[in-house]
Amino acid sequence: MSDTRPLRAGSLRRRTxxxxVALVALLLIVLSVVVDVALGARLRGQIEERLRDRAAAAASLVGTVDDEDLAERLSDQGLSVRIDSAGGDSVVAGPSPEQLRDGPPGPGGPGPAERSVPLPSASTDVSVVASAVTGDADLVTLTSTLSDGSTLSLTASAAGIGETLGQVRWIMAIASVGVLVVAAGAVTLVVRRTLQPLDRVSEVARSIGAGERGRRLHPTRSDTxxxxxxxxLDDMLDDVTGAEQSAREAEARLRVFLSDAAHELRTPVAGIRAAADTLVRADLDGPEREMLAAHVAREAQRASRLVDDLLTMARVDQGLELTRSSVDLRTIVAAEIERAQLVHPSLQVSSVVPDAAVPVRIDAGRIAQVLSNLVENAARATNGRGTVVVEAAVTGxxxxxxxxxxGPGVPAEERERIFDRLVRLDAARSPSGGVGLGLPIARGIARAHGGEVRNVPRDAGARFELTLPVSD
Known part of the structure; x- marks a missing residue:
């Protein structure tokens, strides 16, 4: 079943x-999201690490520095500090969480800079027992429980993370646009160069359509x-060119065949017409009238035989309808020998057949016609007075x-041409000869049976062989 759906003929270059570019844009978006998430997590992790370091350092000072002094030292680093002692007292220092939301404080209040005030080193037995991190997008709070029972809460501003991520996003956006522009230009050049062979395919196809049938692509590789x-495309063009040439040759042969057939028919028809006119117009009696009547009958028989041969040739071309049956090929050979002896009394016809049966599944009437054509061809070649031998055998x-x-035999260069229509060799012609359709009909019938008829070389005379499949 043929596919009648229309081919989608959108621009392959544009679609590619x-x-x-869409794939590159998608990858850039994915990359930007990954960078944004990873960088944000990293910056927030750095704040948490700083808070943990400050908490551990502050724990080492508990007991050596009072809570107010410790809170003041921690707040100088831009942190909001709250110390809840084990006795229930609380100390708060540094900017409030609301102030930290606007940004980390500098020397004069909230601002972009933080002062790094180192804590004095000390060594006590107090340490951080547990820590918990809470907060939101603008704040990070670390609540640490110390071993002496007190609680230290440190809050740092995370507003700088958003500013940093915003700058990175702008950089990524501008870089992505630049990458997309460069990628679009590079892909355009690469695709244009890559698809150049398709342009050549189109050019060759158009040139062949314009009449240059010999042009081909001849690709260097056939696995791409x-x-x-x-x-x-090359294979298709070879097939189309071959089919076109075959069609032209077939048309030429058909024209020659029709011309030759008309010429062959014109001869007996002209003879019949001339004899009929003489019979009608002339007052003839006796032997002359009988001679003209015999001439009319003979020419009518010749024309009838030619018409029958033409009809048989047409049926061969269209495909013969065979009525197959299992027969012994020796019986057909025997019947043809008997017929030839009756039709050509001066012809010496003999047969050589095996003792065992030669079983074949054929249309007996058609194969008898093939054998009759071959014997008649031999009779004409010997002028009806030669020797003809019919041999049957089973080989392979x-x-x-x-x-x-x-007879005179068939020249080597004519062994295939004699199977063309309306071809007769001069040596085989006689006044009552055929018109050159017997051998083409014989070969057509044989091939319809899955066999063949061929002229084989022989030192003297001619030899034609009919081969047929043997039935089981």
């Missing part, structure tokens, strides 16, 4: 460029996409019937 397309799983004569 759009697909590649372009190579497979070019190879398929095929039944063979050979018809040999002692």
């Amino acid at each position: 460029i759009v697909a590649v 996409e372009i190579g497979r397309v070019a190879t398929a 799983g095929a039944a063979t019937v050979a018809v040999s004569d002692d």
Whole structure:
């Protein structure tokens, strides 16, 4: 079943460029999201690490520095500090969390800079027992429980993370646009160069349509996409060119055949017409009238035989309808020998057949017609007075019937041409000869049975062999 769906003929170049640029844009978006998430997590992690370091350092000072002094030292680093002692007292220092939301404080209040005030080193037995991190997008709070029972809460501003991520996002956006522009230009050039072979395919196809039938692509490789397309196109063009040439040759042969057939028919028709006019117009009696009547009958028979041969040739071309049956090929050979002896009394016809049966499944009437054509051809070649031998045998799983004569034979260069229509060799012509359709009809019938008729070389005379498949 043929596919009648229309081919989507959108621009392959444009679709490829759009697909590649879209893929690059998608990858850039994914990369930007990954960078944004990773960088944000990293910056927030750095704040948490700083708070943990400050908490551990502050724990080492508990007991050596009072809570107010410790809170003041921690707040100088831009942190909001709250110390809840084990006795229930609380100390608060530094900017409030609301102030930290606007940004980390500097020397004069909230601002972009933080002062790094180192804590004095000390060594006590107090340490951080547990820590918990809470907060939101603008604040990070570390609540640490110390081993002496007190609680230290440190809050740092995370507003700088948003500012940093905003700057990175702008940089990524501008860089992505630049990358997309460069990628679009590069992909356009690469795709244009890559698809140049398709342009050549189109050019060759148009030139062939314009009449240059000999042009081909001849790809250097046939295992690539372009190579497979070019190879398929070359094969198709070879087939089309061959079919076109065959069609022209067939048309030429048909015209020659029709011309020759008309010429062959014109001869007996002209003879019949002339004899009929003489019979009608002339007052003839006796032998002359009988001679003209016999001439009319003879020419009518010749024309009828030619018409029958033409009809048979047409049926061979269209495909013969065979009525097959299992027969012994020797019976057909025997019947043809008997017929030839009656029709050509001066012809010496003999047969050589095996003792065992030669079983074949054939249309007996058609194969008898083939054998009759071969014997008649031999009779004409010997002017009806030569020697004809019909041999039947089974060789290599095929039944063979050979018809040999002692006539002039067939030249080597004519052995295939004699199977063309309306071809007659001068040596085989006689006043009552055929019109050159017997051998083409014989070969057509044989091939319809899955066999063949061929002229084989022989030292003297001609030999034609009919081969047929042997039935099981």
